[in-house]
Amino acid sequence: MKLKNKLLLSQILVFLVMFFTLTVLLPHIVYLSSGEKELENAMNFNEQIMMRMERCFDEVERFSTVVGKDDGLNELLEAYMEEPVEKNAAKIRLYLSGMGRKDSLPPNQVLGIYLNVSRGEKNYSFNTVGISQSVKSHIQQQVLPKMREEEKNSMFVEPFTFVKEESTAFFGSNFNMGYGYARQYGKNGITGQAVIVASYDEIIYIAQDVNDYCNDFLLLNGDNVQVAPSVKDSDIDVNTALSDLTIGDSYMEGFHRDEDGVTVVRYSQNRSWKLLSRLTREEIIANNRSLILLNEILVAIFGICVVAVMVPLVRKFVGPLGEVSRQMGEIAKGNLSARVTVKSRDEIGEASESFNIMAGKLEDNIQELIEKEKLEQTMRYSLLVSQVDPHFIYNTMNTITYLAQKERNEDVIAVNRAMIEILRDRLRIEISEVYDTVEQELNVTRQYLIIQKYRYEGTFKTKMDVDEEVKGILIAKNVIQPLVENALFHGILENKDENGEILGGCITITAHQEEGEIVLSIEDNGAGMSRERLDEILNQPKGRIRGAHIGIRNIRERIKYIYGESYNLEISSKERQGTKVVVRLPAVINKEV
16 A cells, blocks of 8 residues: 555544544533633623613602602692592693603603592592503502502512503503502602503513523512513523522622523612523533634644644654654754755655755745844834723723713714724734824824813813824824823823812824924923933833833834934923923825825
């Protein structure tokens, strides 16, 4: 049998053994490697869903307080009790029907209000227009008796289904289920209960998002009773999961692990609701997005194993080529001085001589490439370290979260767009793209300032004075924004009074052309610095490229690499007066403009 056939059969045999072995082990490896990540994702997803439901719960609860404290409603009730005629009752119904709009509530959230009040021995009941008789009966027969029996001042109304034969249309929309919040009413001698009826369809819609990552979940009320849209034939053991719960990052979440999967539990803020979702072993494997990467790793391991097994076979069948192979390995490891000792004049000997010639030329060529690569790597490193700092992204996301919580949607969009523009600019950096137009650099700086002005609202101002003729000229990439960042953090934000309060200030950015050069100036009227501090910044060690600030040294070395000695960077600063940085660069005309 020929040598190549022997090698082929050996490789096929090894492949079959390794393939079946990996097929058996792969599911277990995936489960072990991704289980913790899937658990964390499930807990985060449960938290997001519960927070969305809590916003609905909190809004209904808050609105019940608004109803209880409303002076206009109380005056209408008193008027009716003084003169109990249909005209006054109609006014109360209309007033109740308009309270949601008055409170700026979405019409599909609060569907109605039911009042059961009394003064003295007389009892009265009122409701908004559109509440069906079955809903009123449910409140009278189920909700109010339970509230009195349990002596509660307030409570959530358990989800209930609207009777299909009756109208379930509120404000032009049809609803299938409702829930609500009941609260004791007491104002100016009028006592009773106020019940807010809300749409439970929205809660169902939110809770069903759990299906995006698992197929088994339960929504429990305060009495641990399953409510819609819980999975009917759930495999979740509620008692075991709640009694043997491992607390997560907060007391409001936890998980219970068993041999078949994991159950994740999330409590609402007031502990009145619980969301349980179960990830089975099969779901964890199916949801594992890193499976492709894992397969690639396994294939790489498989290749290494094949090489390890084939070494003795190759040594046995092609021993004379072993020396050549070993010396090639030395060169592959970086030992370019490796050479083969020629012991024969046959084909292997000729191959050995050719190898030695090739190795010599390769050593010379590699040495030249190494020198060139050192320069290119230095440039690549300098460009990459000037990209957006992770802390900047973190702080920006916190700013977006804060604005979203304040419902400042337009501001959220503005900050998000600004960050997208900055990231888009940074992600297109290539080793050959070391230039950008002044206009693009200023645009990135503007986006950066938009974000920082939201973060440090009212703390600083900016001025830009840029000649129109310089906007299309090319300059070294990412020079202006780091200088503005230094001016903000080490000038404006360090400018504090004796009580440690930030005094704020102004950053002025100018750009103009002067005798074939672009003159950039970034000036602040902040804290300034002493000469000793300025020398320290200018001469900071190379190891401190990232740290307290991006670093003047970083910028200076990058523009020196690009422009050689045809540049100038000057810094002037006085304590309590501010700092001014002036950069002079050769004007490079953009041929595409």
